[in-house]
Amino acid sequence: MLRRLGVGVLALAAVALVAMSPVGLQGQGGPILLGGVGPLSEPGAAESGAEMRMAMELAVDELNAQGGVLGREVRLQFEDTRGLPEEGAAAMNRLADAGAVGVAGEFHSAVAKAEIEVANVRKLPFVIAEAWSDSLTAAQYPYVFRIAPAVSLFYTKVADWIRAAGFKNVVAIYELTDFGIDVDRVLKTELTSKPNLYGERIQYTSVGVERTVPDFTPQLLQFKAQNPDLVVNIVTGTGGYLIVKQAAEVGLATTRSTAMLAVSTSILQPEFWETAGEAGLFTITKRGFHPLLGATPAIQQFQRAFEERYGRTPTFAAMEAYDAIKVLAAAIEQAGSTDPDAIVAALEQIEYDGVLGTIYFSTQREPAYMYHQWPGIRAVLIQYTEVGQKPDDAHMIWPLYLKP
Template sequence: MKRSWLTSAALVAALAAAPAVAQETIKIGGIAPLSPPGGVQTGESLRDGMRIAVEELNAAGGVMGKQIELIVEDTSGVPEKGVAAFERLASKEQVVAVTGSAHSAVCSAVGPVAEKYGTAFIAGECWSDSVTAAQIPEVFRITVANSLVYSVAADWVKEAGFKHVAVISENSDWGFGIIDVFEKNLKDTGAKVTSFTAERTVSDFTPQLLQLKRSDPQPDLIVAGFTGSNLLLMLRQAYDLGVAPSKNTAIFAAGADVLEPEFWNVMGDDGVYVIGNPAGLPGKPDTPLSRSFAKAYEDAYGRPANAVAMEGYDGVMVIAEAIKAAGSADREAIQDALRKLQWDGTRGKIYFPQTAEPKWKFQQWPEVPIFVIQYSKPNQTPAESEILWPRAQATTDSLLLQP
């Protein structure tokens, strides 16, 4: 009897630990900053993009005949909370893969957890090179790396002829990466790069901005390397102090919050001439999928889709496509399929090269569309703004619109 009881107990334990493929639904995990100090609106856009993907998949019959169940955990943009969230998803919820995040420090922190559980992590809106440079086999990225996006931005800076670039960034992997890439790419151009760093919780940028206002010469471009509501506060303060955007100084917002409607709530008409750097624009490429996603997102949430929402959608979809290709929701099979994947997403054909050098290119989608945009009218969406760069897709002859 005792032996029979142990066998039954072992069977129960085995069933409890069985992967999600044995369940009635296939569970996909999501992580995002949904509470402060994280960039809440960025997190909500990621999550809502994921939801549109799941609704679309389930309306079409699911994957392998099973409905997709999305479980999203809040990271608050804090690495320790991100690790705990990933642990819960991988162990307790038994998800087959995870997507999302925002905040590079969170993405970097959860990489080893993804490796521990053998669970693919599709990183979105985490730009630090370190996320993929760690070359963890379970980590894939569907947004840009700092070295990719800011080298493009630096090309625009060089072409536009800026001579004194000032970077005010948060002291994170992402923030330091912004400074590093601009310094490297502008090293031989004669342009001066001045940099300041601060805790990402700082909300008063008056000292740094006044120092720039008093400098001689004043910077002709300020790069605002913060995320969340503090990015918007910096932009507001820069305008109120008469620093930028102005006739003499342009301002380039590196954080994704400049792409959200809340940007206009904070800035009002003063947001005109602010520059952004989205890793994707709805309608570019102009494909049926890009159009249908943008419509579904706006119908569902009453706000325009942007690059972050597109990343949330694409993250779930590449997991679903990998499951279809593998014919299995086994975690290892999903990873193998992701390495062979070529899927036309909302922003182009997504694939993950196994490039070894430079290290950040490992399982990094290399063709993320990158734009430098500038608002020319109040309340524009990113898709309605002027594209300054790349020149092949520019909507204006000018490299910079000035007040």
């Protein structure tokens, strides 16, 4: 009797194990598991990671409301990567072990750098949402795609604006991360190799900082002594807010003679106004679209759904995360399978109408960062003209908009 009972228990356990295994989860008719990665706790930019997860959950719920993918329910497993490369690699391995057929997300380039290695080894299609370092797509891994622009792709356009606006004494404070170092490199190369609108040589001085430093005042005071006409703030998260606030406190920027360009996605979040207050007035920042360039129905629908569900306006990072999940789902649908190579082939062919535009991935290998990169994202610079202003209502300063 006991032996029969033991055999029965073992058999049940075996069935349960098979059902819970990756093969069981992804079996015919079972749910399709998509992975999400991003920072949900510090030292990562947790505020942006949280927003990315919200956007991904919204995307998955919409997919399921429309019947799922390949007629199967879609599930999302979001892993907190904490802004740490080792956590990112571990998260990717956990997702692969759990049977994820594709992964979307990430905010920090240094973390994405570790994640693409796992994606490549574990044959896990990975659509990077908001990590910008050139090196990510320049590695030219077959399973890695990117919606966020490569730094070189975007910041050459930002440098175009700096020259066109006639700035000639530019100082920059950049975080010592892959992203910060890349942006500094591109700006330095672009600004020191070409003159500004008036044919003047541009002087560019930059300083690297740790993201966790709370007091930037010593460096900002030193910048003030140089009388710059533009301060470029290349620090993400809380550090980016603090630089805007402290630059105003020491009388450096924004003033009549010195502008502040802050490039972190966090500058688009409502917390910017809570933390910077009046110091944030006339701050210039970047994003991927502006209503003046034509708000697509997809953007309007996404913004409305996001605001209704979470009570906050989505940023650029949220849009990219949402698009990354949707484009993965569309590729699976197009491939008709969850086989990783079939998904990669579909991603290389895809043309998906997303929130940020029609998404497709380049297969050109020169320059190296263009491989599997969406080249279609727009570089838009906006300037806040009122305290508490929403990014959609801010003044678009680049590209120049001429009313018809």
